[in-house]
Amino acid sequence: MKKLEELHISVIGAGIIGGALAEALSAYCKVTATRRQIERINGLGEKGVNLTTDNTKAASDADIIILAVKPSQVVPVLRNIAEVIQGKMVISFAAAISLDIMQKAAPECRLVRAMTNIAVKVLKGYTLFSPAEIIDADELELLESILLKFGEIQRVQEQYLDVLTAMSGSGPAYIFTVVESMVYGALREGLPRKLALEAAAHTAIGAACLLLETGKHPAELKDMVLTPGGVTIDGIYELEESRIRTAFMKAIGAASARSRVLAETAREQAWGEING
Numbered sequence: 001m002k003k004l005e006e007l008h009i010s011v012i013g014a015g016i017i018g019g020a021l022a023e024a025l026s027a028y029c030k031v032t033a034t035r036r037q038i039e040r041i042n043g044l045g046e047k048g049v050n051l052t053t054d055n056t057k058a059a060s061d062a063d064i065i066i067l068a069v070k071p072s073q074v075v076p077v078l079r080n081i082a083e084v085i086q087g088k089m090v091i092s093f094a095a096a097i098s099l100d101i102m103q104k105a106a107p108e109c110r111l112v113r114a115m116t117n118i119a120v121k122v123l124k125g126y127t128l129f130s131p132a133e134i135i136d137a138d139e140l141e142l143l144e145s146i147l148l149k150f151g152e153i154q155r156v157q158e159q160y161l162d163v164l165t166a167m168s169g170s171g172p173a174y175i176f177t178v179v180e181s182m183v184y185g186a187l188r189e190g191l192p193r194k195l196a197l198e199a200a201a202h203t204a205i206g207a208a209c210l211l212l213e214t215g216k217h218p219a220e221l222k223d224m225v226l227t228p229g230g231v232t233i234d235g236i237y238e239l240e241e242s243r244i245r246t247a248f249m250k251a252i253g254a255a256s257a258r259s260r261v262l263a264e265t266a267r268e269q270a271w272g273e274i275n276g
């Protein structure tokens, strides 16, 4: 089994996520990136990434293939490159398209389904992944060494990936909304914009690190900030009156429902393409 440094990895679909993955990997190994409108790839050439519109050649030249196209493109792309990816590991970052569908489109390859989020752009992604059963221990080790280049990782059962797409894949948008709201609050109180934004973002980072490093429940940590008769409890009272927790529960519920509908639609479309 080759080490990461000896690999050639091709990223098919160098858009927002694929471009970030290709850039991250270019520091460690040979990388090729593809998209149809190749003139829209920014900055990757300067990082030493080979650029091409030819998915088949990119897949043929590579040891490992990363798929970062939109879900509707996964089956057509896989079918197009199926012959040249036999026996190779293919890691799909597309939402909704399950391992069984991909296996049907490209039966001879060694598949992994992954979900990450936009924080991969700063190597702080959270990548959840489900390997097909065929992936052996050596491949798993190599896979993890690749995914760790994008941030933190967690192996999960595939059945959880649609909800995780709605919670963690979409998650940065929720956190940005929270940070934006805090900034607006501070602007109303006259804080300079840059200071407000930095204070809100660092507060979010600090709170997240505290949660992860202590392993304590959010309610327990929140209680440490709530001095009786103090400042924070007045803020929390307003948030509770706005039913903030219900709002977030409804948001995750709505996004999960949408994620499941998209997965079902993608599934029907993919089976149609495979069988027709």
Ligand SMILES: NC(=O)c1ccc[n+]([C@@H]2O[C@H](COP(=O)([O-])OP(=O)(O)OC[C@H]3O[C@@H](n4cnc5c(N)ncnc54)[C@H](OP(=O)(O)O)[C@@H]3O)[C@@H](O)[C@H]2O)c1
Binding pocket: 012, 013, 014, 015, 016, 017, 018, 034, 035, 036, 037, 038, 040, 055, 068, 069, 070, 071, 073, 077, 093, 094, 095, 115, 116, 117, 118, 169, 170
């Ligand atoms: N954005 C996120 O925050 C996020 C988070 C988690 C997961 N994802 C998943 O990541 C995947 C990519 O999302 P994205 O936001 O990065 O979308 P995106 O920016 O639209 O990237 C998709 C790229 O695929 C390229 N492409 C489409 N068809 C292709 C083909 N046949 N051959 C080669 N390249 C092709 C597109 O470029 P051309 O049109 O020029 O070919 C585009 O650059 C999606 O499946 C999504 O579910 C995204």
